[in-house]
Amino acid sequence: MNAIAKELNAIVSQANPHVxxxxxxxxxxxxxxxxxxxxxxEAKARAHKINATIGIAKQGGHVLxxxxxxxYISGIEPDEYLPYAPSFGLPGLREQWKKDLYEKNPSxxxxxxxxxxxxxxxxHGVSVVSDMWVNQGDVIVLPDMMxxxxxxxxxxxxxxxxxxxxxxxxxxxxxxxxxxxxVITAEAARNDKIITILNFPHNPxxxxxxxxxxxxxxxxxxxxxxxxxxxxxxxDDAYFGLFFEEETSKESLFAKxxxxxxxxxxxxxxxxxxxxxxxxFRVGFITYGMTAADPAxxxxxxxxLEKKTAGCIRxxxxxxxxxxxxxxxxxxxxxxxxxxxxxxFNLLQQRAARIKTVLKDPAYRxxxxxxxxxxxxxxxxxxxxxxAEQLRLHLLxxxxxxxxxxxxxxxxxxxxxxEETDVKPLFDIVMQGISDLRAV
Numbered sequence: 001m002n003a004i005a006k007e008l009n010a011i012v013s014q015a016n017p018h019v020x021x022x023x024x025x026x027x028x029x030x031x032x033x034x035x036x037x038x039x040x041x042e043a044k045a046r047a048h049k050i051n052a053t054i055g056i057a058k059q060g061g062h063v064l065x066x067x068x069x070x071x072y073i074s075g076i077e078p079d080e081y082l083p084y085a086p087s088f089g090l091p092g093l094r095e096q097w098k099k100d101l102y103e104k105n106p107s108x109x110x111x112x113x114x115x116x117x118x119x120x121x122x123x124h125g126v127s128v129v130s131d132m133w134v135n136q137g138d139v140i141v142l143p144d145m146m147x148x149x150x151x152x153x154x155x156x157x158x159x160x161x162x163x164x165x166x167x168x169x170x171x172x173x174x175x176x177x178x179x180x181x182x183v184i185t186a187e188a189a190r191n192d193k194i195i196t197i198l199n200f201p202h203n204p205x206x207x208x209x210x211x212x213x214x215x216x217x218x219x220x221x222x223x224x225x226x227x228x229x230x231x232x233x234x235x236d237d238a239y240f241g242l243f244f245e246e247e248t249s250k251e252s253l254f255a256k257x258x259x260x261x262x263x264x265x266x267x268x269x270x271x272x273x274x275x276x277x278x279x280x281f282r283v284g285f286i287t288y289g290m291t292a293a294d295p296a297x298x299x300x301x302x303x304x305l306e307k308k309t310a311g312c313i314r315x316x317x318x319x320x321x322x323x324x325x326x327x328x329x330x331x332x333x334x335x336x337x338x339x340x341x342x343x344x345f346n347l348l349q350q351r352a353a354r355i356k357t358v359l360k361d362p363a364y365r366x367x368x369x370x371x372x373x374x375x376x377x378x379x380x381x382x383x384x385x386x387x388a389e390q391l392r393l394h395l396l397x398x399x400x401x402x403x404x405x406x407x408x409x410x411x412x413x414x415x416x417x418x419e420e421t422d423v424k425p426l427f428d429i430v431m432q433g434i435s436d437l438r439a440v
Contacts, residue, residue: 005031008304015292015301018263022193022230023308024158027132032087032307032314056083076326085322087314088306089118089285093329097285100332101268104241105255112295113258113268114302116285117309120320122238125269125284126153128312133232133265134158134195141184141196143167145371145380145406147203147236160195163187167205172369172382175213181220193230196221198253201239201376204404204412206352208375214249218256225263233257237270239376244349248374258289265290272328274377277344281324348377354420355379355413358427367434368411377416381430383409386437395433401426 008031013020020028040053047053057064065078073081088094097116102108119125126149134140136159142150144164154160165183166176188194198217200208209217225231235254243250257266271284288305292298313319331337352373359370366384373379383391388405395401404412411430418426 001029002031004034005029005308007031008307011297011300011304015294015297015304016262016290018230019265019290019301019305022133022232022265024131024133024135024138026312027308030132030308030311030315032311054083073323076323076330081323081326083322085118085319085325087310087319089116089320090322090325090329093283093325094118094285096329096332098287101287105251107251107255108258111255111259111289112298112302114288114290114306116287117306117313118320118325119269119271119284119286119313120317121273121282122236122269122271122284123149123153124282124317124320125271125286126150126234126236127157128286128309128316129234129267129269130154130158130160131312132308133234133267134160137161139163139187139191139194141165141180141187141194143180143202145202145205145410146197147199150197167202168207168371172371174372175207175209177213177216177220180217184220185224188224188227188229188231191229193232194224195232195234197234197236199236199238200249200253201242203238203376204378204406204410205371205380206373206376206378206415207371208243208248209253210247211249214251214253214256218253218260221257221264222260225261228263230263230265232265232267234267234269237268239274240270241275242345242348242377243375244352245374254287254289259291262291262293272324276328276331276341278324278328281328282321283324283328284320348416351415351418351420351423352379354423355415358424364427364431367431371410377414379413379415380406381411381413383411383434386434390437391430391433394437395429398436399429399433401429401433403430 009020009028043051043053063079063082065082070078094115119128130153134154138160140154140160140162142162142164145167155162163183165179169176184194184196221231221233235252237252240252252268254266254268257264266289268287272278272281286309288302290301292301368381368383371380371382388407388409388411392403392405395403406412
């Protein structure tokens with residue numbers, strides 16, 4: 001094992017041996033290399049005459065560039081986006097995102113969390129988490145309705161075992177917190193380490209926990225940690241902030257879990273992708289909320305995990321988009337940033353409300369049931385008696401309507417891309433399609 005990895009492992013183990021035990025074999029082996037990177041950093045600070053260390057091309061003291069490229073980007077100098085970004089991410093953006101985490105999640109007040117590390121979108125963040133915390137055979141507890149890419153990331157890449165709980169009760173009225181507790185408690189009794197992904201607002205259902213549900217989920221995980229099982233709780237907050245109803249919890253579960261117990265590793269995945277409507281920027285973040293036996297070791301623990309994370313990124317994609325990070329940091333300082341976000345939030349909230357109004361019509365009840373939804377981009381329906389894939393293809397071929405089939409009976413609707421005027425026609429067409437299939 002590399003000497004730097006051994007050094008980082010010693011710090012993590014001293015600060016919290018349980019966190020060290022929860023790291024995957026790869027996570028323990030990861031480190032951020034010194035070598036060329038550290039020598040270049042030293043040269044940047046001290047080579048006042050000539051610096052021949054940087055692996056980019058320069059001319060006249062500025063980054064070499066093609067006007068055919070840079071003419072399409074105005075208001076930002078090429079030096080601010082063409083060079084490589086640090087593997088950790090731009091320092092200013094990391095600091096600003098951390099500051100905003102405390103503002104968005106008041107329950108974090110007084111808790112020490114890591115400086116976020118920038119990933120190439122949240123999908124990349126999930127992959128980094130898988131590499132750092134998942135070993136072959138590790139159990140990951142997930143709802144039966146889940147984002148399909150978790151299979152690719154956790155089972156195909158790292159050979160984890162996914163165990164499901166029922167996301168909703170049979171009547172489709174609420175999150176099935178009893179089944180969540182039953183399944184994860186049973187798995188905790190059989191395993192030394194349990195991993196769970198807490199994805200709210202939820203993809204595909206568009207459901208977020210109420211305040212009471214969020215408190216109970218946090219209590220369940222804390223109880224498991226207190227009982228002696230290691231818990232890796234990953235908060236996939238891809239759609240964070242898009243909470244449309246009053247009773248919905250407006251904070252990440254990360255805020256309720258961070259720093260709660262030495263056997264509880266809280267990890268937050270979020271980003272600008274949906275929060276700031278910049279899907280193609282590919283700017284996400286990984287933030288850690290651990291605890292240390294000695295509070296004086298917290299900073300060392302966080303920095304060691306940040307270095308391992310940056311090492312994982314360095315050995316994979318090197319760094320996330322410099323241009324995306326630069327634009328985002330500038331946008332977050334713009335006085336119009338928050339008012340504009342509120343305007344777009346209101347738009348999505350109105351679309352969700354329109355769907356709820358339309359689906360109150362009893363005419364739809366013979367065709368499908370509606371899963372609870374109160375947030376995010378999506379909502380789902382459960383078909384009564386026709387196959388979801390057959391209906392999807394029929395709607396596409398006959399009516400030119402595209403929806404997503406999930407399993408045998410579920411259909412996902414992305415209301416984020418629907419105009420309000422399209423809502424009723426869409427569900428009328430769905431009902432017509434169901435009637436067509438029943439008549440065959």
